[in-house]
Amino acid sequence: MKAVCWYGTKDVRVESVPEPQIIGPRDAVIRVTSCAICGSDLHLYDGYVPTMEKGDILGHEFMGEVVAVGTENLRLKEGQRVVIPFNIGCGNCFFCRNDYWSLCDNSNPNAAMAEKVYGHSPAGLFGYSHLFGGYAGGQAEYVRVPFADVGALVIPEEIPDEKVLFLGDILPTAYQAALNCDLRAGDTVAVWGCGPVGLLTVTCLTMLGAGRVIAIDRVPERLEMARRSGAETIDESQGEVLEKLREMTGGRGPDACVDAVGMEAHGTALDNLYDWAKQTAMLETDRPHALRQAIQACRKGGTVSIPGVYGGFIDKMPIGAAFQKGLTLKMGQTHVHKYMRPLLEKIVAGELDPSFIITHRGGLDQAPELYKTFRDKAESCVKVVLNP
Amino acid sequence: MMESNEETPRNEMSAGATPREEAPRAGGTLKRPKVNVGTAERVASGIAGAILAGYGLKRKSLLGGALALVGGELIFRAASGHCPVYNALEVDTRERGEEESLEEFLDRRGINVARSVTVHRAPAELYAYWRDFRNLASFMDDVESVDTNEDGLLHWRVKGPQSTVLAWDAEIVDDRPDASIAWRSLPGGDVDTVGSVSFEPARGGSETVVRVEMRYSVPSGKIGATLSKLLGKDPSEEVLDGLRHFKYMMEAGQKPTTDGQPCGKQDASAAPERPRHFGFGSRDIVEQASWESFPASDPPAY
Numbered sequence: 001m002k003a004v005c006w007y008g009t010k011d012v013r014v015e016s017v018p019e020p021q022i023i024g025p026r027d028a029v030i031r032v033t034s035c036a037i038c039g040s041d042l043h044l045y046d047g048y049v050p051t052m053e054k055g056d057i058l059g060h061e062f063m064g065e066v067v068a069v070g071t072e073n074l075r076l077k078e079g080q081r082v083v084i085p086f087n088i089g090c091g092n093c094f095f096c097r098n099d100y101w102s103l104c105d106n107s108n109p110n111a112a113m114a115e116k117v118y119g120h121s122p123a124g125l126f127g128y129s130h131l132f133g134g135y136a137g138g139q140a141e142y143v144r145v146p147f148a149d150v151g152a153l154v155i156p157e158e159i160p161d162e163k164v165l166f167l168g169d170i171l172p173t174a175y176q177a178a179l180n181c182d183l184r185a186g187d188t189v190a191v192w193g194c195g196p197v198g199l200l201t202v203t204c205l206t207m208l209g210a211g212r213v214i215a216i217d218r219v220p221e222r223l224e225m226a227r228r229s230g231a232e233t234i235d236e237s238q239g240e241v242l243e244k245l246r247e248m249t250g251g252r253g254p255d256a257c258v259d260a261v262g263m264e265a266h267g268t269a270l271d272n273l274y275d276w277a278k279q280t281a282m283l284e285t286d287r288p289h290a291l292r293q294a295i296q297a298c299r300k301g302g303t304v305s306i307p308g309v310y311g312g313f314i315d316k317m318p319i320g321a322a323f324q325k326g327l328t329l330k331m332g333q334t335h336v337h338k339y340m341r342p343l344l345e346k347i348v349a350g351e352l353d354p355s356f357i358i359t360h361r362g363g364l365d366q367a368p369e370l371y372k373t374f375r376d377k378a379e380s381c382v383k384v385v386l387n388p
Numbered sequence: 389m390m391e392s393n394e395e396t397p398r399n400e401m402s403a404g405a406t407p408r409e410e411a412p413r414a415g416g417t418l419k420r421p422k423v424n425v426g427t428a429e430r431v432a433s434g435i436a437g438a439i440l441a442g443y444g445l446k447r448k449s450l451l452g453g454a455l456a457l458v459g460g461e462l463i464f465r466a467a468s469g470h471c472p473v474y475n476a477l478e479v480d481t482r483e484r485g486e487e488e489s490l491e492e493f494l495d496r497r498g499i500n501v502a503r504s505v506t507v508h509r510a511p512a513e514l515y516a517y518w519r520d521f522r523n524l525a526s527f528m529d530d531v532e533s534v535d536t537n538e539d540g541l542l543h544w545r546v547k548g549p550q551s552t553v554l555a556w557d558a559e560i561v562d563d564r565p566d567a568s569i570a571w572r573s574l575p576g577g578d579v580d581t582v583g584s585v586s587f588e589p590a591r592g593g594s595e596t597v598v599r600v601e602m603r604y605s606v607p608s609g610k611i612g613a614t615l616s617k618l619l620g621k622d623p624s625e626e627v628l629d630g631l632r633h634f635k636y637m638m639e640a641g642q643k644p645t646t647d648g649q650p651c652g653k654q655d656a657s658a659a660p661e662r663p664r665h666f667g668f669g670s671r672d673i674v675e676q677a678s679w680e681s682f683p684a685s686d687p688p689a690y
Contacts, residue, residue, distance in 0.1 A: 001650075003650065003652065005651070005652030007652070013652070015652035015653065017650040017651060017652055017653075018650040019650065020649055020650055021648060023645060023646075023647065023648050023649065024642045024644075024645070025641070025642060026640075026641070026642065053651075053654070054652070054654050055651040055652035055653060055654040056651060056652070057650065057651060057652065072641070088644075090639060090640035090644075091640075092508065092639045092640055092641075093508050093635075093639045093640070094506070094508045094595065097508060105635065105639065106635065106636050106639050106640040106644060107640075107644050108644060109643075109644045109645050109646055111632060112625070112628075112629065112632075124644060133644065133646065134646050135646055135649070136646070136649045136650055136651060144649055146644065147640070
């Protein structure tokens with residue numbers, strides 16, 4: 001079969017690989033009908049995530065049709081259409097039982113390695129480095145899904161792929177980011193980053209009843225999409241983000257701030273250059289410009305919600321500002337399993353349609369060029385969907 | 389020699405053991421260096437020392453003199469039974485004496501490991517699985533088999549270095565249903581060991597803290613453990629791996645694996661990309677990052 005494989009920084013290739021087989025008794029094998037390139041795939045593409053190995057199959061946002069199930073998988077049947085969460089949960093450990101699915105104890109085969117880095121191991125992830133288990137990803141014609149009996153969400157026949165594909169990652173991620181803002185009636189929320197997660201966070205915040213949403217980015221088309229989703233916008237490339245936010249909120253600051261940017265923030269502020277230099281010299285793993293601004297901007301006693309991905313260490317974290325203003329910081333990989341079903345219900349009911357962010361479509365063969373387009377934000381690219 | 393009649397189970401042994409712990413100290417005075425080299429090693433040391441000294445003296449050169457000095461040191465080591473290097477490393481390779489109990493001997497010469505894991509199941513279920521010792525091979529990678537005979541003895545077969553198999557018999561010395569099991573090896577096996585596992589209820593019994601303690605001595609003793617640690621096999625990590633595997637089986641019903649999944653062709657000549665930002669070895673990752681962030685006292689840049 002064909003699969004999108006990682007071979008190094010800015011080097012992904014479409015390779016011919018063997019088809020996956022059932023390995024564990026709770027597995028399923030899925031024939032992928034749609035998959036997406038996620039913003040976090042760009043961290044792999046840009047070489048910022050360690051423990052990738054040449055030949056690793058990428059992709060953690062995918063859906064398709066069940067073609068094989070393991071002997072103990074009693075929930076799934078061949079032929080069902082399913083969306084798969086990007087993180088793998090066993091369903092039986094303390095964390096899964098308490099709906100902390102992204103923190104599953106039993107799904108990372110390389111838990112010992114992750115424990116050395118993070119103290120404890122988070123859940124295994126599809127196509128996201130060997131630190132998170134080294135599972136082959138879903139940018140391929142077929143993919144093996146471990147613990148598919150608790151992971152796979154069966155989709156009604158009449159709903160097209162593009163409306164439900166994002167249930168596996170970015171839609172629940174945006175929803176969790178919005179919930180983490182602890183909204184109260186009339187709250188103002190600022191969102192850094194108008195990529196796919198940022199835009200869907202704007203949508204979810206509006207759906208959850210936020211008073212005002214202010215979206216911050218430097219790409220004109222993305223700011224336009226945010227405005228169409230109901231947000232006011234600040235063009236970050238014009239500078240003075242903190243001053244503008246202060247003015248727009250009557251001096252108080254946003255009640256909650258969302259960092260939907262993560263470890264590769266762009267920009268020309270002094271701290272950007274400092275981070276870029278350190279990251280390039282391998283002295284810092286993550287560039288936290290958006291996070292610093294979010295902490296600085298947030299009103300006293302407010303909440304900073306972080307859906308953007310961080311993997312290592314950051315410098316110049318304004319922990320003093322966070323402490324002295326009594327902020328709450330909420331973060332982490334998304335507990336996808338927890339939010340898939342309620343979000344599917346909203347999609348089926350017509351209350352939510354996340355497909356508006358899709359700008360580019362292609363086959364698996366076009367993956368290398370589409371990775372580049374997405375990475376460079378060329379051709380107004382916001383979200384790429386591949387149909388194997 | 390049967391220890392079982394002179395010994396109490398280890399859970400209750402501490403009071404009885406105290407006088408024996410003092411026995412070695414009574415034998416030596418403050419002036420005489422402590423014996424810390426085993427008999428076989430003393431013989432080997434003496435022979436090697438004699439050869440070296442003889443050869444060195446025959447050469448009648450500066451190098452020969454140096455060799456003779458080293459030989460002399462080895463002979464002294466053999467005669468006195470004291471090795472200053474071992475002393476510095478807190479190594480003691482004396483064989484187990486008549487007076488010494490298995491537990492005391494393992495305290496002195498054994499490898500001591502204690503690890504725990506929390507499992508989201510009730511103590512009784514976990515105890516039941518463990519109490520059937522044949523199941524140990526299903527989650528401890530190095531254990532080939534544990535068979536029980538009609539006397540209740542456990543026959544252990546464990547993978548040793550260089551595809552050898554170490555075998556020994558053990559008896560269960562303490563068995564508290566749904567709570568704990570303790571065992572100890574019988575004389576005559578390849579390994580001297582005592583071990584225990586306890587199942588302590590947590591969160592009102594819906595969870596269990598499983599704690600394994602093991603002390604064992606293989607012929608190479610602590611030096612072997614240090615060597616195997618350098619080669620990447622840390623006994624403590626191995627016990628933790630076993631516990632982690634036990635938890636996988638008890639909670640998820642299987643061990644997570646990617647063995648057998650497809651991947652793109654890997655260039656055999658190129659080594660896989662290794663992490664560049666931080667090593668996964670024993671270096672303290674937080675400390676390392678702190679240094680890389682230095683100087684952390686710079687003013688914020690915005």
